Amino acid sequence: MRVAxxxxxxxxxxxxVALVTSELNERVNVMSAEWTLRVSIEDFLIAAFVGYERExxxxxxxxxxxxxxxCSDDQGYLAHxxxxxxxxxxxxxxxxxxxxxxxxxxxxxxxxxxxSNFECRVIDxxxxxxxxxxxxxxxxxxxxxxxxxxVFHRGKFHHIGxxxxxxxxxx
Numbered sequence: 001m002r003v004a005x006x007x008x009x010x011x012x013x014x015x016x017v018a019l020v021t022s023e024l025n026e027r028v029n030v031m032s033a034e035w036t037l038r039v040s041i042e043d044f045l046i047a048a049f050v051g052y053e054r055e056x057x058x059x060x061x062x063x064x065x066x067x068x069x070x071c072s073d074d075q076g077y078l079a080h081x082x083x084x085x086x087x088x089x090x091x092x093x094x095x096x097x098x099x100x101x102x103x104x105x106x107x108x109x110x111x112x113x114x115x116s117n118f119e120c121r122v123i124d125x126x127x128x129x130x131x132x133x134x135x136x137x138x139x140x141x142x143x144x145x146x147x148x149x150x151v152f153h154r155g156k157f158h159h160i161g162x163x164x165x166x167x168x169x170x171x
Contacts, residue, residue, distance in 0.1 A: 023059065057132055070114055070150075118138045
C-alpha cells in the first residue's frame with residue numbers, strides 16, 4: 001500500500017452523490033453533496049454536511065428543512081452543475097433544466113429522475129470541522145428501483161459495478 005499525505009488520500013474515498021434542495025423566502029437552491037448519509041434506522045435520519053460559506057448552509061439553517069435527492073447514474077451533468085456553480089451568481093435550475101416535483105411536507109422541491117428522494121426536517125445541527133452537520137428527520141421518501149446510483153471516486157463520476165457473489169450461506 002502506498003503511503004500518501006492526508007490531502008492526497010482524501011480522493012480515495014468513494015461516495016454516492018446527492019442533490020440537496022433548500023428554499024428560503026421563495027428562492028430555491030440546489031447543491032450537490034457527496035457527504036450525505038443515513039445515520040439512524042429506527043428514527044429514519046439523514047445527515048447532510050454543508051460548508052459554512054455556502055448559501056445552502058444559510059438557507060437550511062434559517063428554514064430548518066431540506067430535500068435530499070440521490071442521483072441516478074445518468075445525472076452526472078446535474079451533479080456537476082449543482083456542485084460547481086454558486087446560487088449567488090447563477091440560476092442552476094435554468095442552466096441544467098433540473099426537473100422537480102413538489103414535496104408534501106417541506107417547501108423545497110425534490111429532483112426528478114433520482115434513485116431516491118427524501119423530505120427532511122432539521123432536528124439537530126452541529127460543527128464538524130469546516131462543515132455543519134444537519135441531521136434531518138425523514139418525513140417522506142420516494143424511490144425508483146429501476147435506477148442505479150451515481151458514484152463519485154477520485155474526482156470523477158462512475159457507474160456502480162455488478163453485484164459480487166460470495167461462497168457464503170447468506171448470498
